[in-house]
Amino acid sequence: MNKKAFAxxxxxxxxxxxxxxxxxxxxxxxxxxxxxxxxxxxxxxxKGEYRYDKTDHHGxxxxxxxxxxxxxxxxxxLAELDETTLRLVPACFGIGTILLLLLFIPxxxxxAVLWSALGLAVSPVMVYFSRFYIQEALLLFFLVxxxxxxxxxxxxxxxxWAMATGLFCGMMYATxxxxxxxxxxxxxxxxxxxLTMGTREKESAQTRNTADPQKQDPGERQTERSDRRSRKPRxxxxxxxLILGLGSALLVSLLLFTSFFENPKGWLDSLLSFKVYFxxxxxxxxxxxxxxxxxxxxxxxxxxxxPLWSEAFILLLACVGGVAAFHRRHHDNRNFxxxxxxxxxxxxxxxxxxxxxxxxxxxxxxxxxxxxxxAGCGAASLLxxxxxxLCRALVIVLLAAGFFHxxxxxxxxxxxxxxxxxxxxxxAQTSPDFLKLIHRVEDLAALHPDGDRMLIxxxxxxxxxxxxxxxxxxxxxxxxxxxxGEAGGPGEAAVIISDTEQADRLESLFNKSxxxxxxxxxxxxxxxxxxxxxxxxxxxxxxxxxx
Amino acid sequence: MNKIIxxxxxxxxxxxxxxxxxxxxxxxxxxxELKLQLPKPMFIGTPRNITSPNLxxxxxxxxxxxxxxxxxxxxxxxxxVTASDMxxxxxxxxxxxxxxxxxxxxxxxxxxxxxxxxxVDLKAPYELQAIVVWHYHSQARVYRDVIVQVSDDEDFIxxxxxxxxxxxxxxxxxxxxxxxxxxxxxxxxxxxxRGVKARYxxxxxxxxxxxDMNHYVEVEVYATPTQ
Numbered sequence: 001m002n003k004k005a006f007a008x009x010x011x012x013x014x015x016x017x018x019x020x021x022x023x024x025x026x027x028x029x030x031x032x033x034x035x036x037x038x039x040x041x042x043x044x045x046x047k048g049e050y051r052y053d054k055t056d057h058h059g060x061x062x063x064x065x066x067x068x069x070x071x072x073x074x075x076x077x078l079a080e081l082d083e084t085t086l087r088l089v090p091a092c093f094g095i096g097t098i099l100l101l102l103l104f105i106p107x108x109x110x111x112a113v114l115w116s117a118l119g120l121a122v123s124p125v126m127v128y129f130s131r132f133y134i135q136e137a138l139l140l141f142f143l144v145x146x147x148x149x150x151x152x153x154x155x156x157x158x159x160x161w162a163m164a165t166g167l168f169c170g171m172m173y174a175t176x177x178x179x180x181x182x183x184x185x186x187x188x189x190x191x192x193x194x195l196t197m198g199t200r201e202k203e204s205a206q207t208r209n210t211a212d213p214q215k216q217d218p219g220e221r222q223t224e225r226s227d228r229r230s231r232k233p234r235x236x237x238x239x240x241x242l243i244l245g246l247g248s249a250l251l252v253s254l255l256l257f258t259s260f261f262e263n264p265k266g267w268l269d270s271l272l273s274f275k276v277y278f279x280x281x282x283x284x285x286x287x288x289x290x291x292x293x294x295x296x297x298x299x300x301x302x303x304x305x306x307p308l309w310s311e312a313f314i315l316l317l318a319c320v321g322g323v324a325a326f327h328r329r330h331h332d333n334r335n336f337x338x339x340x341x342x343x344x345x346x347x348x349x350x351x352x353x354x355x356x357x358x359x360x361x362x363x364x365x366x367x368x369x370x371x372x373x374x375a376g377c378g379a380a381s382l383l384x385x386x387x388x389x390l391c392r393a394l395v396i397v398l399l400a401a402g403f404f405h406x407x408x409x410x411x412x413x414x415x416x417x418x419x420x421x422x423x424x425x426x427x428a429q430t431s432p433d434f435l436k437l438i439h440r441v442e443d444l445a446a447l448h449p450d451g452d453r454m455l456i457x458x459x460x461x462x463x464x465x466x467x468x469x470x471x472x473x474x475x476x477x478x479x480x481x482x483x484x485g486e487a488g489g490p491g492e493a494a495v496i497i498s499d500t501e502q503a504d505r506l507e508s509l510f511n512k513s514x515x516x517x518x519x520x521x522x523x524x525x526x527x528x529x530x531x532x533x534x535x536x537x538x539x540x541x542x543x544x545x546x547x
Numbered sequence: 548m549n550k551i552i553x554x555x556x557x558x559x560x561x562x563x564x565x566x567x568x569x570x571x572x573x574x575x576x577x578x579x580e581l582k583l584q585l586p587k588p589m590f591i592g593t594p595r596n597i598t599s600p601n602l603x604x605x606x607x608x609x610x611x612x613x614x615x616x617x618x619x620x621x622x623x624x625x626x627x628v629t630a631s632d633m634x635x636x637x638x639x640x641x642x643x644x645x646x647x648x649x650x651x652x653x654x655x656x657x658x659x660x661x662x663x664x665x666x667v668d669l670k671a672p673y674e675l676q677a678i679v680v681w682h683y684h685s686q687a688r689v690y691r692d693v694i695v696q697v698s699d700d701e702d703f704i705x706x707x708x709x710x711x712x713x714x715x716x717x718x719x720x721x722x723x724x725x726x727x728x729x730x731x732x733x734x735x736x737x738x739x740x741r742g743v744k745a746r747y748x749x750x751x752x753x754x755x756x757x758x759d760m761n762h763y764v765e766v767e768v769y770a771t772p773t774q
Contacts, residue, residue, distance in 0.1 A: 032594050039588070056592050287593065304652040304685075305637060360593060421757075428594045433756045463594040480588040500730075515715060518689040518728045520756030522594065526689065526730065540716065540723070 006110045010102070010117060017098050017121035020410055021091040021130045026083040028418035029430040032522075034133040035467030038086055041066050042078030042473070050259050052266040054273040058135050060256045060266075061175040065089055065138065079474045083133075090137035094130025097141045097369075103148035106155055107338040108377055112321075115399075116376025119314055122407040123372060125298070127414045128425040129362045135175050136362040142171040143182050143366055147345075150186075151338055153241070162241035166248030173249070174256040177273050178281075181352050182366050189344035193337050281356045289359040294350070297361060297424045298368070306422030309409060313402035318346070318371040321378030339377055346370030361425050421523045430467055433520035437497070437529055438471045440517070444495055444531060445475065447538050453477055457493045459484050459506060464499035464521060484509065494532040503528040610734050615676040616742075616771055622669050623748070623768035630665045632658040636760065643667065648765045650685035650733060660759035662692065662719045665766065666749040672699055673770030675740035678710065678748060681764035682755070684733045690761070691728070692719040692753035695738050697745035708745065711738045719753050735765070744773055 030038070036056075041063045044050040050063055066089050073088075075081050101117050108116075120126055130137045146168035153161035172179040257266040301309040325339035349367035353359075379399055386392040412423075419429050441456065448454040456478045458468055465480060472478045481487035484505035490496060496514070498506050503516065514530040521527045531539070628643045638656035643665050647654045658665075675697060682690045692714035698707045712724025729736055748768055752761045 033592075036592075431757060433758075458588070462588075465588050466594075469588045516727065517715070518730070518756060520688070523757065524687040525594075526687070526756065543716070 001110050001114075006114065009114055013114065013117045013121050014095065014098055016407075017117075017127075018095050020121065020127045020407075020414065021094045022088075023415060025087040025091060025131060027415065028131070029432055029435055030083060030467045030470050031132065031134075031429055032463070032466040034086070035470035037062060037133055038081065038470050039078070039473075041070075041086070042081065045070055045075070045081070046077055051263050052257050052259070052269055054269040055276050058176045058178075059174045059270070060259070061142075061171055062089070062133075062135050062138055064256060065093075081473075086133040087131050090130050090132060090134070093141040094126065094137045097137070097144050100141065100144045100148055103145075103152060104338075104373070107151055108373070109380065111380035111383065112373075112376040114376070115317075115379035116373050118403050119317075119372040119375050119406070120369070122403055122410050123311060123314060123368070124309065124406065124409040124413040125311065125361070125364050125368060125425055126372075127410040128418070128423075129365055131414055131418075132362065134362060136365045139172060139175045139179060139182075140365045140369060142168045142175055143179070144369060146172055147186065151341075157238060157241060159241060159244055162238075162245040163248045166245030166250075167252055169245075170249035170252030173270070174253045177270055178277055179366075180274070181356075182349060185345050185349035185352060185367075188348045189341050192344045193341040196340060197337055281358045283357070285358070287360055288357045291354045293359045294354055294361075294364050294367075298364065298371075301424035303422040303424075306420070307412070309413070309424050311406065311409075313406060314368075314371055314375045317375035317378040317382075317402070319374075319378070320382060321374035321376070322346075324377055324381035325374075327381075339374075342370055342373050342377070346374060361427050428522055431520040431522055434467075434527070435471075437517075437519035437527060440519075440529060440531075441472070441475075441495060441497075443543075444535055444539060447542060448494060448535060450477075454495065455479070455491070455493045457481065457487055457490070457496045458498070459487045459496060459502045460499035460527065461501070464525060464527065468497065468527075490514070490530075490532065494535040496530040498528050498530065500526050500528060503530070506530060610737065613677060613737055613739075615769060619676045619769050619771050621767055622673055622770045623667050623766060626670060627668045628665055628766075629668070630658060631663045635659075640665070643763045643766050646765070648681055648735070650683075650764065652685075655683055655762045655764045658761040658763075660754060660761075662751065662753045663761040664749055664751045665763055666747055667766055667768060668701070669746050669748070669768060669770070672744055672746045672773050673768075674742045674744055674773055675748070675768060675770045676742060677767075677769040678738040678740055679735045679765075679767045679769075680738070680750060681733075681735040681766075682731050682752065683762040683764060684731050684735075686757060688731045688755045688757050689728050690731065690752045690755045692721075692724075692751060693726075693728075693736075694719065694721055694724065694751035696749045696751075697740060697743055697747065698749070699744070699746050701747055703747070703749055706745075708740075708743050710740050710743070714753070719751060721751065735767075742771075 040050070040057060044063050044067060050060060052060055066086065069089050069092075070076075070081065070085055073085055075085050098117050098120050101113050101120070104116070105113050126140075146165055149161050149164035149168055153165055169183070172182065253270070254267050255261075257270045258264055259266060295315075298311045299315055300312065321339070322343045325343045346367060349370060353363055353367050382395050382399075383392060386395050413425060417423050417426075419426060419432050421429070445451055445454045452474055453476050456472060456475055458465060458472075458478060458480045459482070460468075460480075461482055465482075469478075469480070479487070484498070484502045487496075487506075489509045490513075496506060507514075507516075510530065513533050515533060515536045517529045517531070519527050519529060623644050624646050626644050628640050630640050630643075633640065636657040636659060638653075640656060642654065642656040644667060678695060680693075680695070682688070682693075694712045694714060695710040696703060696707050697710060698705070700706050709722075709724075711726050712722065713726040713728050714721060714724045717723045748766070750763075750766060754760065755762070
């Protein structure tokens with residue numbers, strides 16, 4: 001493939017990926033977890049306060065990186081923030097992950113990179129969680145960057161790649177402590193790829209710098225030329241580089257976890273968090289799913305009369321790529337260990353995530369990237385195998401149909417039905433009906449003498465409280481209680497929001513002076529909006545309905 | 548010159564202060580706003596993703612016995628049904644009176660978004676004793692603007708009796724209702740027509756807490772022959 005064709009196709013893919021990731025970012029109601037993260041970020045934005053919490057919410061990188069986006073967009077308070085500003089962060093990192101695939105050209109070639117980029121661009125799960133204000137899209141970006149930097153270092157050791165590897169590993173850790181699963185999988189895959197290298201592979205790895213550049217594509221020949229320029233005997237990992245890499249990882253994680261040394265015990269807390277996450281992973285609580293949950297969700301998902309969702313196309317192509325990793329004739333010698341590494345990483349990380357009882361769909365990303373890379377290699381291998389033009393045309397049509405189907409699902413999942421429970425990636429998602437509650441409260445506040453200073457009481461369990469704090473962020477007097485007894489009577493509050501459990505208890509305190517409305521918070525979970533009669537009468541007079 | 552302007556502004560401000568103070572009621576002059584420290588929300592991890600119905604927990608106690616005159620019978624079974632949307636998104640209009648009340652897919656009819664109605668023709672006037680409606684019960688939902696009307700007039704122009712109306716903000720435009728919203732359960736919602744005489748039963752709804760669509764699993768009308 002010539003350079004211009006590759007550049008054009010890759011650019012088109014990146015633009016398509018950007019379209020999926022950036023369009024209508026405020027479409028989906030804010031999820032419980034997103035609201036938690038947003039409020040935590042709000043404290044950093046307004047007061048410069050961030051303290052790592054070892055019990056929840058993961059690492060600090062999301063907040064500090066969001067700060068850069070918010071400042072650039074001129075958002076200085078929580079009230080000024082909006083969904084688009086927040087979700088722009090994972091969306092940009094999602095697009096960035098696709099651009100990072102360019103670093104893999106020396107390892108897997110341009111064709112495989114292009115197919116991988118296409119898979120990443122249109123994968124429904126990848127698109128969905130690139131539009132979700134949680135850590136996963138960032139973790140994926142740093143994971144791909146760390147693996148790319150590590151292998152680029154192994155191809156051509158330099159202090160630059162050593163430092164980059166350390167930096168991205170540090171960012172992985174500062175994004176999610178559970179990145180240790182990915183670290184473990186990388187280490188195990190690396191070891192196994194090395195152990196399974198045959199004598200011929202080891203020899204070719206040692207002599208790869210003298211390989212005939214005419215047999216490789218132009219991009220690789222260029223790298224080859226630069227390799228020859230350096231023409232130093234390969235000496236593997238150097239101690240100075242190792243120290244530089246480890247130092248970079250330590251420094252970046254230290255800076256972020258300690259809030260730039262304002263909270264010195266933050267880094268230590270990050271280590272102590274392993275106990276918390278280990279226990280949670282084992283217990284699982286609400287989020288225990290069978291080992292097959294992730295693979296089943298990816299392969300085939302259908303709820304009731306809803307549409308079929310499947311990324312089986314990627315899984316099948318990944319199988320082809322996995323088989324091709326053991327067949328020398330389909331790729332050059334240099335690529336051989338890397339493809340094995342990707343295969344083993346995919347197997348180890350999928351097994352690790354699947355064996356942990358605690359499962360949420362966004363945890364698919366760190367291991368699914370392996371499938372996508374293998375699928376890219378698989379697609380390239382299939383085209384290599386087909387020498388006859390008819391056969392190649394047939395494969396291209398099949399590949400185009402498969403990727404088009406993924407694209408249709410990505411559109412449906414993220415832009416058409418982003419909150420529909422029949423979408424397999426919708427998980428404990430806030431119902432669109434919840435937004436009607438917020439609109440009602442805003443309408444009532446407009447009629448209340450205190451306006452946005454109207455006292456609002458929220459009486460609900462913690463799981464039923466969110467994402468109210470995000471949506472009520474512009475109201476200056478909102479109190480949150482978990483028990484009706486502690487909240488006391490309505491007092492001056494003209495608007496009270498409660499869960500259904502507390503609603504019964506509140507009604508005994510109201511003396512029939514409040515009207516109640518139900519709103520859906522999540523599937524099977526309701527909130528009750530209690531409105532004082534005088535304010536309700538005022539509302540009815542201001543908007544008398546259709547008659 | 549600047550000094551003179553500044554002095555004039557300062558004097559004007561000082562002169563205005565007593566006037567401002569006089570505008571504040573005397574009893575509030577020496578008071579300040581009580582700034583309450585309201586409790587903040589508790590941060591907490593991902594909530595449960597409920598995908599299977601858990602109606603018992605939500606509905607609480609089962610509905611108690613409902614007493615009707617002796618001889619009351621189901622008169623709506625397989626009776627003709629018309630709807631404001633005669634081309635449902637899912638299912639068929641006939642599902643409304645087919646006697647099937649299961650909650651699974653394949654037993655409900657889905658009508659388009661917004662305000663929609665179904666109408667059952669009992670084929671003869673009856674003294675209505677109970678109307679039971681199942682909108683959807685494989686998931687806990689609240690249907691909005693549920694209005695139940697009966698009449699002897701097929702077009703509901705004359706002799707219309709409203710049995711139930713929980714459209715408290717009149718968003719459906721049929722008048723403000725005082726009845727409360729309720730959560731759908733497998734028990735259905737029982738409305739008491741108190742023996743009113745009618746041939747036609749019309750039911751309205753206007754979306755629900757899960758989506759903007761309207762659903763019916765079954766409508767049952769129990770009645771006694773007219774005297």
